Amino acid sequence: MGKTIRWGILGAANFAKTSMAPAIHAAKGAKLVALATSSREKAEGFQAFCPELDVMTDYDALLARDDIDAVYIPLPNHLHVPWAIKAMKAGKHVLVEKPVAMAAEEIDELIALRDDTGLLCAEAYMIVHHPQWARAKEILSGGRLGELAHVDTFFSYNNPEMGNIRNRPETGGGSIRDIGVYTYGSTRWATGQEPREITHTNIRYENDVDVFAEVNANFESFSYHAITSMRINISQSITFYGDAGVLRMDAPFNAELFGPTQMHLIDAKGRETVEYFGDVNQYVLQVENFCAAVVSGQEAHADYPWTLENARGTQSMIDRIFTTDKR
Structure with a gap:
């Protein structure tokens, strides 16, 4: 033991x-x-x-x-x-x-x-501790979609309670910081690519906090579109479009809590394969992976699925989005 x-x-x-x-x-x-x-x-x-x-x-x-x-x-x-x-x-x-x-x-x-x-x-x-994301990364790196051309992702929930910390600027609120980390970070992690430029932003603020954010970007080899919102009914999805296939994830961020954790893979002939991952608790997996890395020692830390360097890359993208926005 x-x-x-x-x-x-x-x-x-x-x-x-x-x-x-x-x-x-x-x-x-x-x-x-x-x-x-x-x-x-x-x-x-x-x-x-x-x-x-x-x-x-x-x-x-x-x-x-x-x-x-x-x-x-x-x-x-x-x-x-x-x-x-x-x-x-x-x-x-x-x-x-x-x-x-x-x-x-x-x-x-x-x-x-x-x-x-x-x-x-x-x-x-x-999310990176959930097997559906390991599978998505495998599909993308294995060329099952051909040349990746575009990624589209959406994440929303409705939180109109102005006293909530997510609606307060002094506590770092806003949809981008709260859930944009998933729409942006998951794309970076799964594709292994970084955004070259933020081409367009459409951000709506309330109480100096972003409650709706539409972001377009160009990554190294594909275009990107994302919407996050704290004023739209709960919804989430991410779709990877390639010239030889399409991959869609139905519950990419709140696996099973939002809905069934299903992955749809459509090949060049339009044939669809659905993979279902069952009721996996990604929070438990995260803790177990963290504990295993601690026990293994410092040399194993670099192999932990989500390092501080990974987090810094997503935060850098968030910083660029706020800098690009001309409100």
Whole structure:
């Protein structure tokens, strides 16, 4: 039996309660030990599935504990980098929610600290741990679609609650930072290509936060179109168009939660093959892969599916989108 990685969580975010904390609790090789939160009432939902969870009200005190090996950080976006730095300086491995930073250059300090300490620090980018994305990358790299010509992706949900952190500029809200990381990052990861230029943006703001963003770009060998929105009913898809085939993913980002995790592959003769991946928990897989990388040591960190360098590439694209936008 391998070493068990003992986890602490900084902040009782709802997403942590519903998705990531249960995943840490369920993952092989992981043990959920402590939660730091400003409100003990928020901890009740966590203790419902993990009764032995130790609840604290001091983030720094959690980081000082000797019985914590790794921390998960689901705090508001603008707090990700400062607390990730504190955690690594306290000797903890770090899994920090997306987007890991508010600007690409902020990630450089995390990369340097990761390399200096030998600790694993990564963005919580769960989709690359799901087998459907490994399969998509295999299809694309194997030439099943021929020459890739265009990628089109869509991700939306409706969140009109203005008090929510996603609707507040001071906490780094907006659809681009919240879900654009998926539409942009998944394309980069699956194709292995980077955007050469952002050719067009159509971004609508409310309360100085983007609630709708249409982005066109040219990658190295294909054109790209993406829409993200926090004011459209929940929907998501991504389609890769090649000269010899088409690949469409029905639930690329919230596998099974949005709908069946199906992949449609249409060949040059119009024949369609559907692959279904079943009820796979990508959050549990993410935690298990993280723990395995920690146990394997620093040399294995470069093989972790989503490195800080991967996250920096997506953040760089986001930075360019905001720079290109002429509102």
